Amino acid sequence: MQELFWESQLRFIHDIFPPILIGTAVFLFLFAALFGFSLYRLYWLSRLGKEDFGWVQVWKAVTRPQIGKWSRQLGDIGTRLKTTLGVAFAHIRTLSEAYPGWMHFLIFWGALLLIGGKIVRLFSYTGEITDPPQAIWLYASLISEIGAMFIFIGGGLAIYRRYVLKPPRLDTKPDDTLILGWVFLILITGFMAKGFRIATSEVRPTDWAMWSPLGYAFSHLFLIFPGNLENYVLVWHRAIIHTATALVLAAYVFAGRSRLQHLWLAPINIFLRTLRRPKGALEPIDLEQAEKYGVSKIEDFSWKKLLDLEACVRCGRCQDNCPAWLSGKKLSPKKVIQDLKTHLHETYPTPFAIKPLENRRDMVTEAVTEEVLWDCTTCRACQQACPIYIEHVDKIVDMRRHLVLEESKFPETLQDALKGLGTRGHPWRGTKLTRTDWMKDLGVKTMAEGAGDIEFLYWVGCTAALDERNTKVAVAIAKILQAAGVNFAVLGEEESCCGDPARRSGDEYLFQTLCQRNIEVLKSYNVKKIMTACPHGLNTFRNEYPQFGGNFEVVHHTQVIADLIRQGKLKLDKLDGLAIAYHDSCYLGRYNDIYQEPREILEHTKGVRKVELSRCRERSFCCGAGGGHMWLEEPPDKRVNARRVEEVIQAKVDVVATACPYCLIMFEDALKAKNVEETIKARDISELVIEAAGLKEVPRASQE
Ligand code: SF4
Ligand code: SF4
Numbered sequence: 001m002q003e004l005f006w007e008s009q010l011r012f013i014h015d016i017f018p019p020i021l022i023g024t025a026v027f028l029f030l031f032a033a034l035f036g037f038s039l040y041r042l043y044w045l046s047r048l049g050k051e052d053f054g055w056v057q058v059w060k061a062v063t064r065p066q067i068g069k070w071s072r073q074l075g076d077i078g079t080r081l082k083t084t085l086g087v088a089f090a091h092i093r094t095l096s097e098a099y100p101g102w103m104h105f106l107i108f109w110g111a112l113l114l115i116g117g118k119i120v121r122l123f124s125y126t127g128e129i130t131d132p133p134q135a136i137w138l139y140a141s142l143i144s145e146i147g148a149m150f151i152f153i154g155g156g157l158a159i160y161r162r163y164v165l166k167p168p169r170l171d172t173k174p175d176d177t178l179i180l181g182w183v184f185l186i187l188i189t190g191f192m193a194k195g196f197r198i199a200t201s202e203v204r205p206t207d208w209a210m211w212s213p214l215g216y217a218f219s220h221l222f223l224i225f226p227g228n229l230e231n232y233v234l235v236w237h238r239a240i241i242h243t244a245t246a247l248v249l250a251a252y253v254f255a256g257r258s259r260l261q262h263l264w265l266a267p268i269n270i271f272l273r274t275l276r277r278p279k280g281a282l283e284p285i286d287l288e289q290a291e292k293y294g295v296s297k298i299e300d301f302s303w304k305k306l307l308d309l310e311a312c313v314r315c316g317r318c319q320d321n322c323p324a325w326l327s328g329k330k331l332s333p334k335k336v337i338q339d340l341k342t343h344l345h346e347t348y349p350t351p352f353a354i355k356p357l358e359n360r361r362d363m364v365t366e367a368v369t370e371e372v373l374w375d376c377t378t379c380r381a382c383q384q385a386c387p388i389y390i391e392h393v394d395k396i397v398d399m400r401r402h403l404v405l406e407e408s409k410f411p412e413t414l415q416d417a418l419k420g421l422g423t424r425g426h427p428w429r430g431t432k433l434t435r436t437d438w439m440k441d442l443g444v445k446t447m448a449e450g451a452g453d454i455e456f457l458y459w460v461g462c463t464a465a466l467d468e469r470n471t472k473v474a475v476a477i478a479k480i481l482q483a484a485g486v487n488f489a490v491l492g493e494e495e496s497c498c499g500d501p502a503r504r505s506g507d508e509y510l511f512q513t514l515c516q517r518n519i520e521v522l523k524s525y526n527v528k529k530i531m532t533a534c535p536h537g538l539n540t541f542r543n544e545y546p547q548f549g550g551n552f553e554v555v556h557h558t559q560v561i562a563d564l565i566r567q568g569k570l571k572l573d574k575l576d577g578l579a580i581a582y583h584d585s586c587y588l589g590r591y592n593d594i595y596q597e598p599r600e601i602l603e604h605t606k607g608v609r610k611v612e613l614s615r616c617r618e619r620s621f622c623c624g625a626g627g628g629h630m631w632l633e634e635p636p637d638k639r640v641n642a643r644r645v646e647e648v649i650q651a652k653v654d655v656v657a658t659a660c661p662y663c664l665i666m667f668e669d670a671l672k673a674k675n676v677e678e679t680i681k682a683r684d685i686s687e688l689v690i691e692a693a694g695l696k697e698v699p700r701a702s703q704e
Contacts, residue, residue: 038261042310045348049303076275083389084271093387096619097317103157107183110150117144138211145214148187155183169316169334175258186248195219262313266388269311272304273389279380280543280591282397285508294401294506297363298344301395308390309341318382318392323622324375328638331375333382333392336368340395343367364399373399374411377640378504378627379586384618400506410505417631418507421514425496426462427631435460436492438471444478444490447525451489456529456555457522458488461537462497463630463661469668470661476686477533477557479695484569486560488531494521500536503544505628512548515540519550529553531560533686535587535594535660536626542592556588558659558685562597565604572692574607579653580688581611583644583667584620585660598659598685605692611651621647625662636673645670648680655681657688 086092091108095101120140159180162172195218210216277283285293295301318333319325325332343363348354361367373396382392403409410418417427426435436446438460445451458481464474481488499514522530530552532538542554564570580602588594595617602610615621624640634640645667648656656671658664667682690696 041350042261042265045310045344046303046306048299048344048348049301049306079275080271080273083273084267087270087387087389088267093385096385099157099161100315100317103154103161106150106154107158108154110147110152110154113147114144114151115147117141117147141211141215142213145212148191148214151183151187155180155187167316167320169320171314171316173259173314179258179260191215191218192221195221259313262311262388265307265311266313269307270389272307274304274391274394277547278543279383280539280587281547282503282544283394284512284544284547285401287509287512292402293405293508294403295364295395295398296402296406297360298340298347301398305391305395305398306344308395309337309344311388312337312341312390313388314338315387317385317387318390321381321385321619323377323379323381323624323640323643326621327624327640327643329375330369331372336372336392336396337390339367364402368399370403370409373403374414374632376627377586377622377624377629379622380590381586381619381622384590397504397506401508402506404506405509411632413633414505414628414631417628418502418505418510421497421499421502422510425514426466427497427501428462428466431466433466433468433471434493435465435495438465438474439478439490439492442475442478443482444488446492446494447489447527448492448494449489452487454487454489456488456531456553456560457525457527458490459498459530459532459534459537459541460490460495461532461534461661463665464533465495467661467665470664470684473533473661473664473684473686476684476690476695479690480561480564480570480686480693483693483695484564486564486569491521491525496521498532498534498537498540499544500540501628501630503540504626515545515548515550519545519548522550522552527552529555531555531557533557533661533684535585535592536662539587539591556592556594556597556659558588558598558601559594561686561689562600565601570689570693572601572604572606572689573694575605575688575692576607577609578607578655579609579611580655580657581613581648581651581653582616582657582659582685583613583623583648583663584617585658585663586620586622586626588659589620590618598657601685601689602657605688611653613647613651615647623658623660623663623666625666630662630665639670639673641666641670642673645674645676649674649676653680655683655688657683657685659685 083092087094088108091101091105094104117140121137121144124137124140161167162170162176162180191214194212194215198212198215198219199221287293292300298306312334314334316334318337319335322331322333324330340363343361347360364370364373376393376396378393378397380393383390386392400410416429420427420429444458447457458477460474464470496518497514498518499511502508502514503511530541532541532554533556535556538554538556541550541552545552561570565572582598582602584590584595584598588598599610602608613620621644622640623644624634629640636642645656648667648671656667658667661684664682664684668677671677671680671682
């Protein structure tokens with residue numbers, strides 16, 4: 001029986017394998033040329049970006065990483081490699097969603113095992129294969145079959161999800177159906193070929209067939225052939241084996257033009273992701289040198305941003321995490337990327353064919369639309385979810401910059417707020433408060449009064465100082481610091497807006513003006529460390545001010561409070577029976593990775609039942625106020641805060657704890673709108689702390 005099997009293998013090696021090799025060699029040139037053309041097209045498209053993209057630059061960046069703008073995109077190779085391999089092989093990010101994650105894991109690892117096993121067997125055929133064959137030949141066979149099994153299961157899950165479950169985030173194009181069908185065709189034809197060989201050898205479950213369980217199963221299909229089937233089957237064998245090879249080679253070409261290009265574009269895009277600035281920092285505009293502000297046509301994007309468009313696999317994870325989309329607005333981050341990609345391709349349909357500007361759709365107002373651009377709260381949930389590290393926020397802000405700085409087009413209510421930043425130094429039009437009203441009778445010192453040797457400057461922020469509700473938070477923080485004996489001071493009337501709303505809204509000019517003015521004031525007092533109560537201020541001071549020479553150590557009030565508790569300077573008692581859910585602010589959590597300290601403070605508060613909201617930490621859901629939205633009118637039925645409050649209501653808590661003045665306002669508004677303000681309260685963490693520490697009635701302590 002073994003001899004019969006071996007005889008069949010030899011026939012395969014001598015009669016069938018050489019024609020395949022010759023055919024492959026003949027057509028390889030053609031396939032390589034077609035694939036090369038696809039690659040060249042992508043390379044050419046990437047070169048359209050405003051930063052040059054060429055092999056010379058790549059070579060220079062790799063060999064001399066200390067020079068040139070390319071080095072900024074290629075520095076820190078170790079981190080880049082680690083993440084790329086982590087995402088590709090260990091599926092970090094992809095596995096954050098179980099069904100699609102494991103589905104992709106099975107297909108990916110299945111393909112690797114299948115191809116790896118085939119390559120080993122290929123070299124066994126062309127090298128010296130013995131009779132009986134070497135153990136490695138048999139192991140390779142089994143590994144290939146395990147790989148194929150993975151692909152069958154993963155592919156089956158993909159088909160069930162795409163055609164039966166049909167999650168709204170997936171749009172099915174002919175490409176998707178073709179690829180799935182193709183994969184199954186390749187697998188089935190491959191196993192039919194193997195099944196034929198086993199069938200003709202009359203092998204039964206012996207040691208040999210055990211190494212090819214799937215092939216053996218397929219062989220049973222052909223046992224229905226009548227009588228002496230060998231010649232008959234051999235014809236089919238040849239036809240099938242050539243068909244399978246042709247399918248594999250065609251898939252190789254197809255990979256250059258279809259969704260399959262993510263096989264190589266995804267790792268490249270992950271490797272080249274932006275590391276040269278912190279994730280909380282937008283790219284600055286050189287206001288003196290720039291020929292235009294912002295992005296109005298596709299060529300204004302950098303090559304990396306164009307690469308992002310090509311790399312997107314339409315998985316829809318970004319859309320599924322976008323608060324704007326989930327609250328019924330037009331913005332879908334997936335659609336923004338796809339619309340820009342379509343625009344790129346319709347503008348440059350083939351290499352060397354450029355559409356004249358006058359025949360193009362306007363990118364900002366037609367391909368994407370202004371409404372979509374203003375829907376974004378810059379919460380970064382899309383980027384956090386994207387398995388291939390596509391950067392949406394930069395592109396959206398780039399286009400807003402064009403609207404604001406070049407066209408003076410922005411929503412009316414936002415216009416008022418930005419005007420206020422320029423004239424009053426804060427966006428709160430109509431407020432009756434001054435920057436120092438909240439600190440009356442508290443004994444808080446200002447820098448101008450000569451605060452002496454302070455541990456840090458408390459940057460109160462526009463909202464905590466000028467919004468009635470938030471002044472209570474400003475007071476609570478000051479009381480906590482005083483009770484713990486911390487020496488701090490504020491700027492008082494010298495404080496201005498940090499500039500975050502201006503920058504996120506696209507008014508880079510206003511931002512840079514505010515930023516430079518603030519840096520001057522801070523430097524004049526020789527400030528080294530800043531504590532903010534607002535995550536937006538924290539992000540801007542920490543990540544964006546260094547772009548303009550403002551280098552300060554910046555901490556958030558929850559970090560300071562947690563530290564005071566750890567040092568034993570602040571003792572918390574009970575908040576009996578309260579169920580509290582902490583809401584992660586986007587700019588504290590996703591942008592600055594501060595997740596633990598607010599939770600640690602609640603841990604130290606006895607009698608509290610801590611509840612996690614269904615979307616928390618990295619996946620937290622925006623309150624709806626970032627990116628200038630604090631001052632944008634939203635239709636009542638499409639409010640992001642209303643959507644978030646539904647999750648709070650579902651969590652059945654007494655308190656939703658925040659650590660951001662915007663979040664506090666948004667929660668209180670939404671709780672009122674849902675008529676639950678009597679049963680669920682919104683509180684800043686500092687307000688819970690003064691209650692638990694018994695400081696509510698203590699106006700001042702150590703600063704007298
Ligand atoms: S930043 Fe937030 S609001 Fe803007 S597209 Fe991404 S997920 Fe949506
Ligand atoms: S941008 Fe990223 S998350 Fe969104 S569809 Fe494309 S690949 Fe998926």
